[in-house]
Structure formats: structure tokens, C-alpha cells
Amino acid sequence: MIRRTVAVAGLAFLLVAPVYQSAGQDTPKATPSRQVLQAPSENQLKSGKEFGRPALHKRDVRYRLRPGDVLELAFSFTPEFNQTLTVQPDGYVTLRGLGDLPVAGQTVPELTQALRNAYGKILHEPVITVDLKDFEKPYFIAGGEVGHPGKFELRGDTTVTQAVALAGGFRETAKHSQVLLFRRVSDDWAEVKMLNVKQMLQAGNLREDLHLQPGDMLFVPKNALSKIKPFIPIPGIGVYYNPSQF
Numbered sequence: 001m002i003r004r005t006v007a008v009a010g011l012a013f014l015l016v017a018p019v020y021q022s023a024g025q026d027t028p029k030a031t032p033s034r035q036v037l038q039a040p041s042e043n044q045l046k047s048g049k050e051f052g053r054p055a056l057h058k059r060d061v062r063y064r065l066r067p068g069d070v071l072e073l074a075f076s077f078t079p080e081f082n083q084t085l086t087v088q089p090d091g092y093v094t095l096r097g098l099g100d101l102p103v104a105g106q107t108v109p110e111l112t113q114a115l116r117n118a119y120g121k122i123l124h125e126p127v128i129t130v131d132l133k134d135f136e137k138p139y140f141i142a143g144g145e146v147g148h149p150g151k152f153e154l155r156g157d158t159t160v161t162q163a164v165a166l167a168g169g170f171r172e173t174a175k176h177s178q179v180l181l182f183r184r185v186s187d188d189w190a191e192v193k194m195l196n197v198k199q200m201l202q203a204g205n206l207r208e209d210l211h212l213q214p215g216d217m218l219f220v221p222k223n224a225l226s227k228i229k230p231f232i233p234i235p236g237i238g239v240y241y242n243p244s245q246f
Contacts, residue, residue: 062107063135067091070134071103073115076127081119084133097122108132138214142167145174145220159209160195163218175223176201181210182217 065071067089075081085093091104098118103111112130119126138154140163147168158166160181170176177198183191193210200206 062109063132064105064107065103065111065132066136067104068136069132071111072131072133074129074131075119075123076129078123078126081123081126095119140212140215141217143217143219145171145222146218147171154212154214158212159206160212160218161197161200161206161209163212164197164220167218170220173222173225174220176220178221180219180221181212182219183213184215 065087067087069087071085071087071093073081073083073085081096083096085095087093087103091102092100093103095101095115095118098121101114101118103114106114108130112128115128115130116126119128139151140154140158141151142163143149146164147170149167152163152166160179164170164176164179177196179195179197181193181195183193185191195208195210200209
């Protein structure tokens with residue numbers, strides 16, 4: 001009886017196995033996810049993803065501490081440790097009862113956890129609240145042939161053309177077909193992108209109107225005419241006039 005049962009089970013397995021094998025051939029095996037290199041889509045071009053780091057509204061929006069920021073620490077059960085700290089130029093703060101702690105580059109939640117770990121060595125399960133009292137506002141810089149060169153607060157999502165408008169627009173001497181956007185990658189390196197804003201505005205196509213990130217700098221060079229205009233001959237004088245000589 002046992003042999004007959006085993007034989008029947010073996011025959012059933014042989015009849016069913018090809019079905020599973022065939023189904024396995026028709027169904028592709030799962031493969032790890034991978035990125036496929038392809039031309040940037042319209043949304044990527046519009047958001048500036050093709051230019052170095054992601055655009056402002058796509059990047060990590062949590063603020064990261066930097067020198068000059070002011071922090072207020074509140075200890076719920078040990079108020080004698082309450083303190084106000086300023087991030088030093090080297091990125092450290094000096095904690096009461098512990099000493100120096102590096103904080104630059106951290107978000108407030110990351111710093112809160114680091115403080116709990118640090119004070120956990122001298123306090124029992126400390127409850128700490130971190131309040132960012134003062135910090136450097138996000139900004140961009142516009143220079144060259146714009147109406148009002150300078151440093152501007154970056155309030156919300158701002159594109160290159162919008163930034164130029166905030167800086168007073170282009171001067172008559174501007175070469176707005178070669179606007180340069182500088183974006184710092186590290187303390188020693190910066191990316192640069194040349195934008196033909198003239199073509200974008202004339203065509204009414206803002207697909208390449210990149211979104212700014214904090215610290216970006218726009219530079220608008222002079223056009224060729226403005227460079228040679230001081231040396232253009234004046235009718236009736238017959239000489240080349242250079243006003244810088246007077």
C-alpha cells in the first residue's frame with residue numbers, strides 16, 4: 001500500500017513539474033532594480049535634474065546647520081542644563097558639562113539625537129528639545145549686467161529667469177544668450193552651466209529654465225557691442241573716441 005501511494009505521488013509530480021517549468025520559462029526572473037541611462041525627460045529638464053545636483057524643490061529640504069546659527073537647548077527634567085549655543089566658524093558648539101561637539105551639516109533632528117546620546121553619558125534618558133533661533137537665510141547672488149547686482153533671499157522655488165527679474169532684469173549691455181549659473185559642489189569646486197535665456201524668452205519655452213539652489217550665483221556678461229562701443233567713430237569728428245581717456 002505504501003509503495004502504491006509513493007508511486008502515485010511520483011507520477012503526479014512528473015505530470016505537474018513540466019507545467020511549472022514551462023510557466024517559469026514564460027515568466028522572467030525577478031532582477032534587482034537598476035537605472036537605465038536615457039535622455040532627460042521634459043520634467044527633468046524643467047526641474048534642472050540634468051545639471052549636477054537635483055533642483056531646489058527636489059532636494060533634501062531639511063535645513064542643515066552652519067556656522068553662525070543660534071540654537072536653544074531645553075532640558076525638560078534638568079533645566080539647569082538649558083543653554084543657548086552659537087555654531088562656531090569651525091562647525092563646533094561648546095556644551096555645558098561635556099565640551100565641544102561638531103554640529104555643522106546636521107539637521108535639527110540629527111542634532112537632537114546626537115545630544116541625547118552625548119548627555120546620556122551623564123544624565124539618565126535626557127529629554128532635550130532643540131529650537132533653531134537664528135540661521136542664515138537661503139540666498140542667491142546675481143552679478144554682471146543686471147539692473148541691481150547683489151545678494152538676494154531665496155524665498156521658495158525660484159528659476160533663473162525669475163532670479164534675473166528679481167535682480168532688476170537685463171541691462172542693455174547684457175549678453176543674455178550666455179548667462180552663467182555657478183553652483184558650488186564643495187569648498188573647492190563649483191559647477192557652471194551656460195543658459196541661452198534670450199532664446200528661451202523669444203521661443204516662450206522655459207524647459208531649460210533651471211531652478212536655483214541656495215548659494216547659486218548668476219553672472220550675466222557684457223555683449224560684444226558694449227565692449228567696442230567706446231571705440232566706435234563719432235560722425236563729424238572722424239576719430240575713435242574712448243571716454244575712459246577723459
